[in-house]
Amino acid sequence: MNIIIVLFITGASYYHVPLEGFKDRIIYFLHLCALQATVAGFLYVLSLFKWPFRIIFPILFLAYSGFSFWAYSQDISITPSLIQGVLETKPDIAIDLITVPYFVFYVMAVAALIFILKWHSNLDRQRGLKIMIVPALALMVMFYLMERRQYGIFKFRLPYNVAVAVEEYFEKPNLELNMNPKGIVSSSDSIKAVFVLGETLRADHLxxxxxxxxxxxxxxxxxDVISYPDLFTSKTITATSVPQMLTDQNLEDTIRPFTSLYTVANIGGFKTTWIGNQTMETSYLPIAETNDDLILVDKYRSVFSFDKELDGVMLKPMDSLLKLSNKQLITLHMIGSHWWYENRYEDKHRFFKPVIDSKYIPSLSEEQIINSYDNTIVYLDEFLHNIITRLESESVPSFMIYASDHGELLGEGGKWLHAQEDDALKNPGYILWFSESFRINYPQKVRALEVLHDQPISMDLLYPTMLDLLDIEVNTPQ
Ligand SMILES: [Zn+2]
Structure with missing residues (x-):
């Protein structure tokens, strides 16, 4: 039964993980065994109850086989967006998804299910209760202990990630927004602004x-590009950093409700659009939703997928949008330099070698990891260059702001990635660009920002800077 579950469900979470060498494969094989052992604990206990098993198990098994097929074939991630897709998609669209390989996979899953149910009906459950119940309960406890030790060790893989995604889908965002701010005065009738919300870019690697x-x-x-080497943020994960960047929330201040940048821009007459290449998190989804339009590219693949689209796919919708209106704020939410770095750029950006070839960090050298990370910045460089080139052809004043949500650990104190505490995470990249006509129309605004470029500044500056560049004033009553 465990082998069947690995083949039809849990194995799909490991199928696309890039691994190199015998040791890495053994480590991930042991990881799969540990995860499957916890699943076996839960299933064993369920199997001791005749009818609950006969009813619950087939439903779960067939539903999970449906998810795992897409995980095997398309490397999709089980996220709240996917749950939304499943729960809210019309039946005719769902029928389109049923292909021959899908049908074959499902027939095999049904055959495996019949085999399991037959085998289950012959079991002596009384005897099972006596001999295996203690180890089974221990395996269930192991799941919770391991998760406490390292959050997400099992949870972000099949079958557990489905429960996590369903829970997140139904979760009510804990964010109070002021939807009706007063005193907003917008003076300009034509500005095109692109705000690039970056991911995991360290300022010192530019x-x-x-x-x-x-x-x-x-x-x-x-x-004509202004880069700031010394920007400070105290927020070191996307979930806390992005809401701070997009609202009037200060780094250390949590007085609610916050006002979304886009609510102010909308009242000021801007058409606002969010184009994202990252799955939405509950912490900032309500803010992104204050845009007039929300476009998610590649929405069924998260950072847990290895086939994710590059950020460049956002340029096409941006291009079409720029033609629509002279007063616009477009946000591009990048996957940027998020681990696994090799999935974030094209071959032509592989300036620095050797690069990482495995997802298992202990088997990689510091040189490999930093090379791959730096190559993601070579990609970012071209991405921003393409946006600037596009804006240069605009006759109306335009500007681009790039700000990364946090940095990345590259071996400091023997640590890697982010979501930890270290100064390397608190100095993200911040880059501005203004068109010729913007510089002519607003010389003082540009000058004030140029003067700051070598000063220590804080992420708190982003929100007022953005409104100032959009030529919006917020007059708070005294
Ligand atoms: Zn982030």
Whole structure:
């Protein structure tokens, strides 16, 4: 029964993980065994009850086989967006998804299910209760103990990730927003703004900021880009950083309700659109929803997928939108430099080698990890260059703000990635660009920001800077 469950369900979470060498494969095989052992604990206890097992198990098994087929074939991630897709999709669209391989996979799953049910009806459950109940309960407890030790060790894989995604889908966001701010005065009738919400970019790995490697070949050639090497944020994960960046919430201040940047921009007459290449988190979804429009590209693949689209796919919808209105704020939410770095750029951006070839960090060298990370910045450089080139063709004043949500640990104190506490995470990249006509129309605004470029500044500055550049004033009553 465990082998069947691995083949039809749990194995799908491991199928696309990039691994190199015998040791990495053994480690991930042991991980799969540990995860399957916890599943076996739950299933064993369920199997001791005749009718609950006969009713609950087939439903779960067939539903999970449906998810795992897409995880095997398309490397989709089980996220709240996917649950929404399943629960809210019309039947005719669902029928379109049923292909021959899907049908074959499902027939095999049904055959396996019949085999399990037959085998179950022959079991001596009384005897089972006596001999195996203690180890089974221990395995169930192991699941909770392991999760307490390392959050997400099992939870983000099949079958547990379905429960996590369903829970998140129904979760009510704990965010109070002021939807009716007063005193907003918008003076301009034509500004096109692109706000690039970056991911996991350290300021000190930008050649623009003096990094020894040329990670920014396009932007370094320009003399109209302003980069800030010394921006501070105290928020080191996306879930806390993004809401702070997009609202008037200060870094240390939590007085509610907050006002979304987009609510103010909308009242000021801007058309606002959010284009995202990241699955939405509950912490900032309500803020993103204050945009007039919300477009998610590649929405069924999260950071847990290895086939995720590159950020460049957001340029096409941006391009069409820019033609629509002269007064616009477009946000591009990148997957950026998020681990696993090799999925974040094209071959032509592989400037630095050797790169990472396995997802198992202990088997990688520091050099490999930093090379791959730096290559993601070479991709970002071209991405931002493409946005600037597009905005340069606009006759109305335009600007681009790039701000990353936090940095990344690259071996500091022997640690990697983010979501930890370290100064390396608190200095994200921040880059501005203004068109010629913007500089002519608003010389003082540009000058004030140029003066700050080598000063220590805080992420608190982003919100007022954005409103100032959109030429919006908020007059709070005294
Ligand atoms: Zn992030």
């Amino acid at each position: 050649h623009l900021n003096g990094y020894f490697r040329n990670t920014t070949p396009f932007l370094s050639k320009r003399d």
